[in-house]
Amino acid sequence: MAAVTDPIAAAPRRRADSHRGLVFILLAPVLAFFVVFNTIPLLWLLGLSFHNFSLTSGMPPEFVGFQNYYQLWLGRNNFWGDLSRTFTFVAVGVTIQTLLGVGLGLLFWGSRTMPGRRIALTLLFAPMVLTPVATGTFFRFIYDPNFGVLNQMIQGLGLPMVDFLGSPATAYWAVLAVDCWMWTPFMILMTLAALGSVPKAELEAAEIDRLPFRKRFTLVILHHGKFILMLGILLRVIDSFKTLDLIIPMTKGGPGQQTRLVAVELNKQAFESFNMGFSSAYAVYLLLVSIAMTSVFIFVLNLRRRRGS
C-alpha cells in the first residue's frame, strides 16, 4: 500500500539557470523566513555563546572566548549527566516503542475487514496527537500515590503502593513509560506502512513455500520494509531527544536530577536562570548533536534512493 517517495529525487534536468527570475520569486518567501527566523537568530546564538551574559545582572555581555564551552565540557552543572540520561531515555524508549510497535503492527496487519476499523485506529493513534502538557499533567494524577487510579489498581492486586514520580528508582521509568504510551502508536503506523510496501506476490510465494513465520519475517517483510522502519526509528530518536513538554508538568526534572533531560536543563538555564551566554553554548552543543542525527537520517534516505533506482 505504502509507496516510498523520493525526497531528493533528481529533477529531470537542471533548469534553474534558465528560469532564474521565477525560481527566485518562488523561493523568496521561504528564504526570507529562513534568514529572519533561522540564520540571524542562529548567528546571534553563536555570538552569545562566547559571552558571559545574564539577563538579570544588568551588565552588558562580556566576551569570554570559549569559557562556556569549556566549562560545559568539564561537566559544569552535570552536563554529561544530562546527556547520558537523555541518550538512555532515547535508546530504551525507542527500543521499547519499536518492539511493541512492530509486534502490534503485525497484529493489526490483517485488520482490513475489521468492523469499526477506522474508529479503533483513531483511538489507538489518539495519544500521538494529545497536547503533551495536558498528558503530562494528567499522568501526574494517574501516578499519584494517594489519589491516583494506578496505585488503586496495584493495591487492589494486593501489591504495595508505588510512589511513581516521587521515588528516584521509578520516576525516570514512569516518565519513559508515558513517552512509550504516546509514541508506540507511531511505530505501529510505520510498521503498517512497511508491511504495505511488501509485494503481495512475494508474500504469497513464501506462503506457498510454507516458510516458517520467522523466516518469512526476516526474508520477505524485513527485506522490503526495513527502510520505512529505519526512518521511523530515526524519527523517534530525533523526536525523543527533544522531550520537554511531557516532563515539565510531571517532574520538572526531579526528584533530584533524575529526569533532567537536555531540553529540560536548557529550558531552566535559559528561561529560569536567564544565563543567556551559558545557555547559548549549551544550545550550540545540542545543535551539533541534531545536525549529526539529521545527517544520519538523510544518509538513510539516500541509501534507499540508490537502492530504489
Next chain:
Amino acid sequence: MARSTLISARNQLIMPRRRLLKGAAAFGAATLGAPFINRLHAQEAHPLAGQTIEMSILGIAGWLPSSLGVQMSPMFAEFAKERYGYDVSFTFAEAPFADLFQKAATSLATRSQEFNIIISDSQWLGALAQPGWIVQLNDIIAQNPELQVEWYSPIVVDTYMKYPDGSDQLWGLPQEGDTIALFLRQDMLDDPAEQQAFQEAHGMPLPRTFEEYENLTMADFEKVAAHFTRPDQNLYGTAMQYSRVYDFVSCYLYPFMWSQGGDIWNPDTGEVVGILNSDINATAMQQMKDWLKYQPPGATNFGIAEEVDVFTQGRVFSAFQWAAVGLSMIPESLQGKVLVVPPPKHGTGDSAGRIYTMGGQPWVLNAFNDDAHMRVGIDFLKWWYQPETAVEFARRGGNPADAATLNSPDFDTINPWNRAYKYMLTDGRSRDFWHHPKYAEMLALQQEGFSAFMTGQNEDAKAVLDYIACGQQQILADAGNAPMVPDMCYSTSL
C-alpha cells in the same frame, strides 16, 4: 541590542520623580477641564481625572492572597472613581510560583508594559531590581504619606522591601505577609480516647492548645506525629514539603538549619562554602528526611497544593503549611475542626529555638510604565494600605503586614491562623533568604541537591551540601561579587 536595552533600562530608574513632577504640571490643566470636580467634595484634584486607564496585574496562579488582590481590585476602581475621578479597569495574568519569575522576567526584559503591577516573590527583588526592571520606591514612599506605613516587625521590611540586604534601598511593598504555621486537626486532639492513649504511651498529656504548642519542641511533636501515624487507616502524622519544584523543599529545610544555629551564606562577603556545608546543616537535613516516616506516601513530591489535598481529604493529622493558604486548608468540611499553632521549636532545653522561613510577596511596579500607569500604580498601592482595605483583606482571608491591623484587638479572631501568623511574624522567629539577582540559579541547584538527598539518591548529607555550596559559590563568583571557589570544590558531585 540587548546591551542598549539594559543601559536605557538603567536610565529608566531615575525617571519616576521627574514623571511625578510632570504629572503635577499636567494636573493644573486637568482641573480646568473638569467642571464636576466640586460635586464630590472628597475628590482630590488629579491629573488623570476623567480618563480611563486599563491596568494589568501579574499574580501567582492558584495562590490565594494573590487572587484576593485580584478580587479586591474592583474596590479600588470604585475608590479611584470617587477620590480621583478616573476610571480604571483591570486585567490579570497568572503563572504558578515556579514559572512566575520566568513570565515576569521574559516580559520585563523586553521593556514591555504588559504587566503594570507585579506580585513578585520576595527573593526576586534582586533579580528584578538589578537590571532596572522595577521602580525604586524610596522617593515615592517619601512623597506619599499613605505609603509610610508602620510595619509589624523589621522582618517585613527586610523580606519584602529591601535590596541589597542591609542597604536602605526599597523596591517593593508587602502584598501579603506569610509565615509557616502548623495546622492541626482539633477534632482528633479533642477525642478523649486519643488523649488517654497518648498519655499512656508517652507519659505526657497530648498538647492541645496554642500555648502548649508555643513551647513544644520537635522532639515532643514527633511523639504526637507518631501517635497519629496509622498507615492501615490511611492516616499519617504530618506533612511537610519535599518537592524539587521551585523553592518547596528549601523553605521547609531551612527551619531545621536556622533554628539549630546553621546558616546558608554570608550576604556581605558572598561566602557560601564553609557556611552552608556545616555539620549542623548536614544533621538538619537528616532530621528532615527522618520526618518522612510520619508522612503519607509520595511526600517527597509534596508541594503546597499536594499538602492541601492530603490535609483536606483527611489523610494527615497535621501539616506544616503557609499561613497564606489557610482558607484552602480549612474548607467548609473542616470548619471548626482545625487548630493553627506556631510550628514547634528545634533543639532541647533552653537552647531550643525557632527560626522558620518567611513566605509572602511584595507588590512591585514595572519601571517601564508610562506616566499614567505609574500614577495609577502608586494610587493602587496607597489604597492597598488604607486601614479599611487592610481589614477587608484580612476578612477575606489575606494576611496584612502593617502594625495597626495586626495589633487591632479583633485581628486574632478574624481567621483561625491569624494568631499563629502574627506570632511567627515577630522579629527573630522567621527569616527570608537571598535577594540576590542569581536567586533562580542558586535555588535550582540546591533544590536538585536537597531533593536528591530526601529521595535517597545521595545518602551523604555532607557531600550534597558540599556540592551545593561549591556550585553556589561558583555562581556568585561568576556574578562578580564573591570569593573564588576553593580547591576542595573540584571533587564534589551530586
Next chain:
Amino acid sequence: MRRSLYHAVLWLVALIWFAPVAWIILSAFKTREDILATPPKLLFTPTLQNFRDLFTTNASFVVQFANSVVLSLVSVVIAVAISFLAAYAFSRFKPKGTDFLMFLLLSVRMLPGPAVILPIYLMYAAFGWKDNHVALVLFYAMFSVPFSVWILKGFLDGVSIRYDETGRVNGGSWFHVIFRVVLPQVKPGLIAAFIFNLIFVWNEFLFNFVIGGVQTQNIPYALAVGTYSDGGLNWTFIATMTTIYILPPILAIYAFQKYLLVGMTFGTVRGEV
C-alpha cells in the same frame, strides 16, 4: 468465529491504549470529590458543572481558545502556501544548494525547543515583538515550513513533469501551470502538511509561553499555568479543558486518517494504513 475473536483482540488493544484518555474525559464529568475519591469511581452521576464553570467563571478561556484557533490556522496556511512555492522550485528547477537547504531546514526543526526559542526570544525582546499575534504567527509559520517543504517536495517529485510541459506548450503562464495544473495533483500533500503542522501548533506550549503573553496565550499555556487553584491542584479544570481541547485533533485523525502517515513522516513515507 476465529475472525471475530481476532477482531475483538484488536479492539481490546485499541481500547487499552485509549484508556488513559478515556479516564481524562470521564473526569471532566465528575465533581472534585468524585475525582479524588478512593477507590476510583467508574460509576458516578455525571455533571456538566465543570463545563459551565469553564465558560462562565473563567473569563479568559474563550480568548485563549480563540488564540489557539487563530494562531494555528493562520500560521499553517501561510506556511503551506509559501512552502508549496518553494517545494515547486526545489522539485522542478533544482537550483544550486537544494540538498543543502533541505538539510538545513530539517536540522533546525530537529533542535530541542529551548535551543530554537532562545535566540528568537532575544531577537523579539530587542525588537519589542513579544506578545504580538503577528510576530507569533510568523514564528509558527517559520516553524511549520520545513516539514511542509519536505512533504510537498515529495509529492511534487511524484507528479510527472509532462504536465508542466504540456501546460507551457499550450501557452499557459507559469501561474496557470503552478496553480491550475500542478496544485490539484498534490492536494493530498497539501492536506497532510496542513493537518500535521496544525496539530503541532495546536499543542505547542513552550514557544507560546516564552514569546507570547497576555494577549496571545493559547490553551496549552493556560493548562500549564492554571493547574493550581486556591484549593490545591485544580483537577476539574485540567480534565475539562483537556477534554475540550483534545477533541479537534482526535476528530482530525479520524477524518484525515489516510494523511496521518505522510504527515508524521513529513512526506518521506507515503500511503495509507
